[in-house]
Amino acid sequence: MSFDFNADEIFEIAEQIERKGAEFYRNVAKKVTDASKKQLLQELATMEDEHERTFKSLRSKLTLDEKVQTTFDPEGDSERYLRALADTRVFYEKKVDTTSMEEILKSAITAEKDSIVFYLGIKDVVPEHLGKNKLDEIIKEEMRHISLLSKELIELKK
16 A cells, blocks of 8 residues: 655644653653753653644645645555554654653664654655655754754763
8 A cells, every 4th residue: 555645744744743742741841850951851842742733834834736645545554554654653652761861862862863763764655746845844854953952962971
């Protein structure tokens, strides 16, 4: 089964990934006792919320052509496929040593990298006329997040 995904579908999944990211940071923050570390994790959750709003805004600006369904899919298989990818490849349930801020940050960096890999991979199946170039905005947002997490990890190791 072959699918062409449009930018609208990809932005919807991006919003889902960001929601899961925010949930990940909030859940980990609940388990951390150090106030400054808890605050950092809550700020990261807020950043994920902001990313979701950014992607929602970008999605709202798509043209009708960029939202058009490209394959006959009455059962919604393409959407389920994308959701399954997002659920199992980025911010999925995993064991994180919440006693180690270093491990929390490493896990978060890995999740952010996985999201970039997801977006880069899925970009190849979005035709140019369906908004392929708009996916670059998602990738740039995630790269900024990795930069912040990496900076925090370096500071922690000092």
